Amino acid sequence: xxxxxxxxxxxxxxxxxxxxxxxxxxxxxxxxxxxxxxxxxxxxxxxxxxxxxxxxxxxxxxxxxxxxxxxxxxxxxxxxxxxxxxxxxxxxxxxxxxxxxxxxxxxxxxxxxxxxxxxxxxxxxxxxxxxxxxxxxxxxxxxxxxxxxxxxxxxxxxxxxxxxxxxxxxxxxxxxxxxxxxxxxxxxxxxxxxxxxxxxxxxxxxxxxxxxxxxxxxxxxxxxxxxxxxxxxxxxxxxxxxxxxxxxxxxxxxxxxxxxxxxxxxxxxxxxxxxxxxxxxxxxxxxxxxxxxxxxxxxxxxxxxxxxxxxxxxxxxxxxxxxxxxxxxxxxxxxxxxxxxxxx
Amino acid sequence: xxxxxxxxxxxxxxxxxxxxxxxxxxxxxxxxxxxxxxxxxxxxxxxxxxxxxxxxxxxxxxxxxxxxxxxxxxxxxxxxxxxxxxxxxxxxxxxxxxxxxxxxxxxxxxxxxxxxxxxxxxxxxxxxxxxxxxxxxxxxxxxxxxxxxxxxxxxxxxxxxxxxxxxxxxxxxxxxxxxxxxxxxxxxxxxxxxxxxxxxxxxxxxxxxxxxxxxxxxxxxxxxxxxxxxxxxxxxxxxxxxxxxxxxxxxxxxxxxxxxxxxxxxxxxxxxxxxxxxxxxxxxxxxxxxxxxxxxxxxxxxxxxxxxxxxxxxxxxxxxxxxxxxxxxxxxxxxxxxxxxxxxxxxxxxxxxxxxxxxxxxxxxxxxxxxxxxxxxxxxxxxxxxxxxxxxxxxxxxxxxxxxxxxxxxxxxxxxxxxxxxxxxxxxxxxxxxxxxxxxxxxxxxxxxxxxxxxxxxxxxxxxxxxxxxxxxxxxxxxxxxxxxxxxxxxxxxx
Numbered sequence: 125x126x127x128x129x130x131x132x133x134x135x136x137x138x139x140x141x142x143x144x145x146x147x148x149x150x151x152x153x154x155x156x157x158x159x160x161x162x163x164x165x166x167x168x169x170x171x172x173x174x175x176x177x178x179x180x181x182x183x184x185x186x187x188x189x190x191x192x193x194x195x196x197x198x199x200x201x202x203x204x205x206x207x208x209x210x211x212x213x214x215x216x217x218x219x220x221x222x223x224x225x226x227x228x229x230x231x232x233x234x235x236x237x238x239x240x241x242x243x244x245x246x247x248x249x250x251x252x253x254x255x256x257x258x259x260x261x262x263x264x265x266x267x268x269x270x271x272x273x274x275x276x277x278x279x280x281x282x283x284x285x286x287x288x289x290x291x292x293x294x295x296x297x298x299x300x301x302x303x304x305x306x307x308x309x310x311x312x313x314x315x316x317x318x319x320x321x322x323x324x325x326x327x328x329x330x331x332x333x334x335x336x337x338x339x340x341x342x343x344x345x346x347x348x349x350x351x352x353x354x355x356x357x358x359x360x361x362x363x364x365x366x367x368x369x370x371x372x373x374x375x376x377x378x379x380x381x382x383x384x385x386x387x388x389x390x391x392x393x394x395x396x397x398x399x400x401x402x403x404x405x406x407x408x409x410x411x412x413x414x415x416x417x418x419x420x421x422x423x424x425x426x427x428x429x430x431x432x433x434x435x436x437x438x439x440x441x442x443x444x445x446x447x448x449x450x451x452x453x454x455x456x457x458x459x460x461x462x463x464x465x466x467x468x
Numbered sequence: 469x470x471x472x473x474x475x476x477x478x479x480x481x482x483x484x485x486x487x488x489x490x491x492x493x494x495x496x497x498x499x500x501x502x503x504x505x506x507x508x509x510x511x512x513x514x515x516x517x518x519x520x521x522x523x524x525x526x527x528x529x530x531x532x533x534x535x536x537x538x539x540x541x542x543x544x545x546x547x548x549x550x551x552x553x554x555x556x557x558x559x560x561x562x563x564x565x566x567x568x569x570x571x572x573x574x575x576x577x578x579x580x581x582x583x584x585x586x587x588x589x590x591x592x593x594x595x596x597x598x599x600x601x602x603x604x605x606x607x608x609x610x611x612x613x614x615x616x617x618x619x620x621x622x623x624x625x626x627x628x629x630x631x632x633x634x635x636x637x638x639x640x641x642x643x644x645x646x647x648x649x650x651x652x653x654x655x656x657x658x659x660x661x662x663x664x665x666x667x668x669x670x671x672x673x674x675x676x677x678x679x680x681x682x683x684x685x686x687x688x689x690x691x692x693x694x695x696x697x698x699x700x701x702x703x704x705x706x707x708x709x710x711x712x713x714x715x716x717x718x719x720x721x722x723x724x725x726x727x728x729x730x731x732x733x734x735x736x737x738x739x740x741x742x743x744x745x746x747x748x749x750x751x752x753x754x755x756x757x758x759x760x761x762x763x764x765x766x767x768x769x770x771x772x773x774x775x776x777x778x779x780x781x782x783x784x785x786x787x788x789x790x791x792x793x794x795x796x797x798x799x800x801x802x803x804x805x806x807x808x809x810x811x812x813x814x815x816x817x818x819x820x821x822x823x824x825x826x827x828x829x830x831x832x833x834x835x836x837x838x839x840x841x842x843x844x845x846x847x848x849x850x851x852x853x854x855x856x857x858x859x860x861x862x863x864x865x866x867x868x869x870x871x872x873x874x875x876x877x878x879x880x881x882x883x884x885x886x887x888x889x890x891x892x893x894x895x896x897x898x899x900x901x902x903x904x905x906x907x908x909x910x911x912x913x914x915x916x917x918x919x920x921x922x923x924x925x926x927x928x929x930x931x932x933x934x935x936x937x938x939x940x941x942x943x944x945x946x947x948x949x950x951x952x953x954x955x956x957x958x959x960x961x962x963x
Contacts, residue, residue: 175680178681182679182681183912186683189826190826190831192913280677315665317666324931325931444684451509455666
């Protein structure tokens with residue numbers, strides 16, 4: 125009798141076990157997959173949305189002493205160094221690691237494991253440019269005929285905005301990127317707070333007045349996917365692969381989790397084939413797992429050739445300064461020379 | 469009893485304010501301040517905050533001064549208009565910001581887009597503070613009739629009488645009102661955060677950005693110190709302003725009362741149009757969507773959280789406010805210390821808690837303590853004048869008749885204080901309901917209150933979330949306004 129009671133107690137305890145996953149606001153996965161995971165493991169998954177990718181990571185760092193979640197997913201390579209330095213993650217060499225693309229394993233200590241990757245890039249509205257010539261080089265964006273056509277995100281508050289800023293640093297160098305932005309400012313670039321505001325409010329495809337927007341190389345495919353047959357071809361396209369910025373999103377187990385065993389199972393699950401195959405049409409990123417089948421619609425999302433990358437160490441050292449200098453030039457209207465002089 | 473209550477308050481202040489501030493000080497004094505001052509970027513933010521505070525005070529006074537003279541006259545709906553002018557003061561910042569967006573934003577009713585301009589920030593500052601300035605200027609303006617008439621009798625022209633007699637008598641009130649508006653706008657948070665477009669940020673906003681997006685503790689604390697020093701100076705000046713003893717004067721007859729009502733009504737309609745725009749733009753279906761929202765915190769949960777934190781915080785604020793008012797009745801030293809929370813920015817409080825009590829991060833205790841800390845001075849400010857005007861012989865008489873000091877307070881003084889207590893409670897509750905800065909710093913996703921639910925939706929301004937944010941803001945405005953009127957009935961004991 126006692127044994128049966130104990131078994132029941134154990135079962136009840138097991139059923140009540142909840143794993144909290146802290147993610148950014150754009151997180152989404154197939155509900156059926158989540159339900160299946162919960163059935164198979166007896167764990168209950170709860171997803172907490174912590175804001176933008178950077179904000180989410182900072183929440184985890186600020187609440188380090190009393191963690192608000194067991195697992196964090198969604199911080200990217202521009203923030204990887206911060207997560208590792210803050211030492212909020214437990215190392216876990218998941219058995220799934222050997223199935224992942226080797227180029228994505230940016231953390232040799234296995235505290236941050238890559239889940240997916242993609243490129244931040246400029247999108248344009250095909251309908252708007254049907255009878256007008258597209259800009260041919262990034263410098264063209266500053267020409268009068270392209271004035272007031274572009275909307276970007278504020279790099280201080282948005283991770284695609286930060287990625288695009290870093291792409292310009294990588295492309296034009298420390299000496300040139302501010303001049304490029306000063307020309308964009310004179311061309312009337314608009315700055316939105318985050319990706320959804322830029323895309324769903326200011327982009328012409330959604331009744332805004334800007335036919336050029338900083339988004340992802342997969343966005344055109346996503347438009348076809350969600351159009352319910354309205355589009356056979358993407359209504360948008362990618363511009364300038366040389367300004368596309370490579371992004372990797374990571375998952376990690378938060379130090380202080382009360383259920384390390386459950387947290388490890390969640391990480392394995394993120395890297396498992398079913399979730400990896402679901403990611404492309406939910407998060408619009410490429411799966412980190414090798415030999416994963418891509419959905420058909422991804423033929424509209426070719427990987428950009430000649431995209432830019434920055435060394436993670438350089439990103440960690442200079443991220444704050446780049447954001448400050450960008451704010452001075454683009455938002456406050458200072459001249460690039462003055463900003464460079466203030467550097468010393 | 470006063471001494472005991474004073475000690476209780478000091479104990480709370482030590483834990484809830486002084487120790488966290490000390491932690492910021494320790495972190496910021498060395499490296500942080502040097503880095504913040506050495507970087508022209510932050511210096512620029514500081515200069516902007518100064519400029520914003522100064523221009524707002526100037527604009528508000530320029531408008532409030534003639535209004536105060538008009539409100540000396542008797543005309544229909546005078547009290548209603550006055551009460552209406554104080555309403556914005558109790559409105560949460562996200563509500564005001566959304567009102568301005570609804571009127572003058574990219575999708576605004578007027579079709580003029582002022583988003584991210586300094587003009588909109590200044591308009592919002594006037595919207596917020598005009599009532600406050602009016603409340604301070606009006607009592608003095610009402611006393612001016614005698615001195616002005618005397619000057620006229622002695623041969624001065626009306627203009628000269630105003631310049632040589634009226635204005636000097638008004639100066640202390642102008643100074644107080646101006647400094648208060650400066651205090652509030654220099655450290656404004658919600659409105660510049662939501663309407664400044666990244667280009668215009670006060671120190672308070674920059675501290676928040678440094679913390680939430682960049683995790684730069686040292687720079688943030690350096691900026692915090694700079695802000696505290698500036699606010700401290702302004703508060704010091706505020707307390708040093710002398711006031712002239714003036715014999716009270718009554719209302720003057722209005723020459724054309726209905727014309728006054730009409731003119732002022734139109735002016736107020738214009739000034740407070742953002743609030744109307746907010747209600748005009750509300751789509752009831754958005755409220756229904758917000759109720760069952762899956763992408764954001766659903767409305768029932770946000771309401772529940774709001775009440776869950778507001779109730780204990782209010783009870784604590786009530787206790788602290790009464791304790792402070794009773795203890796400060798006689799002494800001036802405690803007076804300044806008890807008002808300290810009004811000078812310290814909510815973001816700094818939240819920030820200090822994260823530093824001082826790392827093991828409590830994520831405990832709702834911190835949020836309740838922060839709310840109470842920020843709200844009790846408002847309650848006490850309303851209570852203190854009423855308490856001081858009670859004749860000291862009153863409790864004495866009760867004591868002679870055999871009542872204990874506590875009983876004397878409960879049975880004799882408290883009933884006389886109830887109206888002031890109700891006004892103060894209204895202010896404190898409104899402050900708690902709309903608290904934004906500290907909530908945003910201490911926030912945990914599962915704690916989302918109504919104010920934060922609005923911010924959460926504003927973070928993703930597609931048309932849908934924007935509509936939901938508008939609907940929630942209108943709801944919160946109704947809630948704050950209703951509370952304010954139920955408890956205060958337009959008496960508006962502010963300042």
